[in-house]
Amino acid sequence: MTPARPLPPVPTATYRLQLQPAFPFAAAAAAVPYLASLGVSHLHLSPVLEAVPGSEHGYDVVDHGRVREELGGEEGLRALSRTAREHGLGLVADLVPNHMAMAPRHNRALWEVLREGPRSPYARWFDIDWEAQGGQLLLPVLGGPLGTQIEQLEVDGEVLRYYDHAFPLREGTEGLPLPRLLDAQWYRPVWWRLARTELNYRRFFSISELIGVRVEDPEVFEATHAKTLALLREGVLDGLRIDHPDGLADPAGYLRTLHDATGGRWTVVEKILADGERLPAAWPVAGTTGYDALRHVDGVFTDRSGAGELLGDYRRFAAPQTDRGGEWAATVRRAAYKVLGHELAAELERLTRTASRVCADSPDPALRDRAPWALRTALRELLVRLEVYRPYSAADTAALLTEEVAAEARLAFLVPEESGAVDAVRDLLLGRHGEGPGPAELRARFAQTASALRAKAVEDTAYYRYVPLLSAAEVGGNPGAPGVTPEEFHAYCVRVQRDWPATGTVVTTHDAKRSADVRAALAVLTECPRRWADVLAEVTRSGEGVPDAQLAWAAWQTVFGLGPAAPERVREALLKHVREAGLYTSWTEREPPYESAVAAFVDAGPCGAPGQRVTALRRALEPYIRANVLGTALLHLTMPGVPDLYQGTEGEYRALVDPDNRRAVPLPPPDPGEKGALTRAALGLRARRPEAFGDTATYAPLSAEGPAANHCLAFARSGRTVTAVTRLSLRLAESGGWADTRLPLPPGRWTDVLHPGPEFSGPTRAADLFERSPVALLERVDGDGPR
The missing domain is CATH 3.20.20.80 (Glycosidases)
Structure with missing residues (x-):
């Protein structure tokens, strides 16, 4: 053996x-x-x-x-x-x-399903509702209604072709006239716009080109x-x-x-x-990919009071033309309604069909006589009120779908008796009508739909409608409460080290809306909201060429965060921004005049002469941006968990939403600079002292003392290393600097691996610790120290 x-x-x-x-x-x-x-x-x-x-x-x-x-x-x-x-x-x-490509000519398993239908051995692979659409799998590939496209469909032996699409023909149907041939297939090519309401396979979010797999x-x-x-x-x-x-x-x-x-x-x-x-504690994994860490790292460099001032300015500047008010929770709720009624309408319909079938087949009279429209309304009202991606257990569902939530959902019904559909659906989801394949399927599909809804409503819509601080509109973030206190950061790290010490941590990913260095620059605006407001007033004084105020606010912040860049990068990101927001244009209902106005505004304003005023502000704030960039990198590399570096981010890396952040990068970076030296030193320390950072390591918050104590965030790892970073450095400078603020170090003698030289011990003056850099990474040099 x-x-x-x-x-x-x-x-x-x-x-x-x-x-x-x-x-x-x-x-x-x-x-x-x-x-x-x-x-x-x-x-x-x-x-x-x-x-x-x-x-x-x-x-x-x-x-x-x-x-x-x-x-x-x-x-x-x-x-x-x-x-x-x-x-x-x-x-x-x-x-x-979760999914595969809906590309039959490349996906052999899917090809066989299209050829043989539900009797194919591969049919069980894909999440298809064969009872809908007359037993045919809907393929939303046509450029228009069938009548306008039928001449582009041609039979080539045993294959049906439409431009670069190819589909297998059901055996014995090759010689039929084209209309009859289409009716005889296990699939039905249709206008792509029908996917919104008629699709009968599960997909990845609202991407019809990706079909769900039943693993x-x-x-x-x-x-x-x-x-x-x-x-x-x-x-x-x-x-x-x-x-x-x-x-x-x-x-x-x-x-x-x-x-x-x-x-x-x-x-x-x-x-x-x-x-x-x-x-979920029972999941047999090391942890998450790290978006929760990203939110805490970003948040600790965000000034809460300044973020509140930015929000007030944003409401005055943009709210009259934005999502009707500039309130985060309301923006998310409206986005959820919009997504369920549009992008995920087909998913809501399938969920409704499942609920209708379960109710009709139930022996319990309490579930009978529920109209599909009432069940659909109940499902919609419960889904939009979920504040997480999905429940995983009956306990999760009970904690999320409380009686208070149900009471709100009932208000959607004009006739009180009809609101009983909410209780019927909620009871099924809570398992109060017993087990069985029907209720189990309803619970699973409700959770799957909930996750798609949350992603589309929050990440892909609300983040583009509510933009007082773009750095907070990041995957895993909470734009409604963007700041994190040092105490909250430490509590998070203690919990991670205790419960998930090998979890992943990230600050930039292939899915990030903006790279960590861009967000670090934007966070400085929370420390100087008045200066930002003054610059914004100056560059938008004429109001000419501005498509809408919300877009203008986001555009000016984008160029501030990115710094000097090719206009096409900004233009591409802003066009994606307005399509995702869906207020004046969208991916499926584009408004060319509006989009042309957006592109013209970007070129003439943020990327034109007025943009130089924003660039000048960024230059003036560069020391404080540097503190955030270096602080973000050092926290990420030394906090509990396994840091994941996105390609190129060991040096300065400024990128916007994909595809901008997926472009090729040179390895090694030609000039990694100060951040590159920090990254190499921190990773070298982790490699040299693995016991200080692994699953048996410890995390101990360190509290500075003195007038500027709140500006120093510090912690020790296993008594062997100390991380110390400067937070809110602009506020610190405006208040007079460190003065006699001190950081009491753990016992021993310490040296900064970023700037070798002097040794530190005991209560150390912050001004000395941060003399050469706004961050310090200390290693104990007098023995191993306590575990």
Whole structure:
């Protein structure tokens, strides 16, 4: 019997690489010597399985059994793994269990389903409602109604073609006239706009090009995970990042199955935790990918009172033309209603069909005589009131769908008797009508729909409608309460070290709206809201060419955060901004005159001569931006958890929303600068002192003493290292500096690894500690110290 391979070590730090045809495995291998010298322990690879040809992200998987040929295939991945191991590095890969590409000509499993229908052995792979749409799978691929496109459809042997789309024909239908041939298929090509209301397959959010996969089925799990599990068993891969587990029918069950199949490899999940929400303790994972850490790091450099002043200015400047008021909670609620009525209308309809069927089939009279419209209304009203992505258990559901929530939901009904639909739905979701496949399916689909709704309503809509402080409108953030106190930051870190010491932490990702360095600059505006208001008044004095005030506010903040940049980058990000906001234009209902006005305004204003005034303000605030940039980097690299560095962020990295943040970066960066030196020093310390940062380490907050104590955030790790950063440095300078503020250090003698030289001990003057830099990373130099 072959002995089990020992588990690889838990990462100490990972480095995220965005693989694509222009940056394949060979390019990653070429960067390995540099990345190893940087001090990370593992490379974090974007998805490596076969994807749609040309895909720049890899989340549109078409074959789970093959490593992507455009990246170099399996041999290329194995060669990268060998090179990484020669330099002491492991590999962590991004795994996509929730969906595959809706691309039949590349996706063999889907091709067979279209050819054979529900009797195909692959039909169980995909989350399709065969009872809807007359038993045909809706394919929203046509550029217009069928009558205007039918001449573009042609039969080629046993294949139906439409431009670059290809679909298999059902056996025996090849010779039928085209209209009859279309009716005879297991699928129905339709105008793409019908996806909004008529779609009958689960998808990723509102992206019809990605079809949901049923990994809750053991056979589907085995088929879609065999290659990845083999790569783990053979030591090619060491760990996993799980993409969007909230989309699955049973995330906890999936993660248990995965844990057993991998033998307990280090695994983190892309889970967005709402403010105050906790990761389910029973999940057999190391933790999240780290958006909760991002929110706390950003928040501690944000001045709460100044953010409140910015909000007041924003309301006066933009609220009359924005989402009717400039209130965060109200903006989220209105966005949720809009998304359920538009982008996710098909998902709400499927959920309604499920609820109707469960009620009609129930022996309990309390569930009978519920009209579909009433059930739809009840589901909508309960969904929009969820303040987290989804419930995972009956206890979660009970805590979320309280009687107070139900009472609010009932107000949507004009006839009180009709409001009983709310109680019927709520009771089913709470399990009060027993178990069974019907109620279980309703609960799973409710949770799946909830996660899609939260993502679309918050991340993809509200973040673009409520913009008093753009740095707070980040994945995992809470724009309604952007500031985090040092006490709250420490409490979070203590909890992470206790409960999830090997969780991932991030400050920049491929999904971030703005990179950490851009957000660090924007946070300085909370320390000088009056100066920002004065500059904004000056650059917008004429009001000419401004499409709307909300867009103008966001545009000026964008160029402040980004600094000098090519106008096309700003223009592209702002066009995405207004389409996501959906107030005057959108992705599916574009208004060309408005979009042209946005582009013209960006070129003439923020990226034109008036923008120089904003650039001048940024230059004047550069010392305080530097403090935030360095402080953010140092906290990320030394706080509890496993830091994940996004490609290029070891040096200065200013990027906006994708695709801007997914562009290729040179490795190594040509001039990593001061931030690069900090990154290398901190990672080197983690590698040299792994016991100070791992799962057995400790985290101890350190409190400064003196008039500027609140401006120093500090903590010790295992009595061996001390991190100290300056927060709200502009406010500090305006109040006269550190004066006699001191930071009492733990016992021992300490030296700053960022600026070797003097030693420190006992109560140390902050002015001395931060003489050369707004941050300090101390290492104990008189022995190991206490554990």
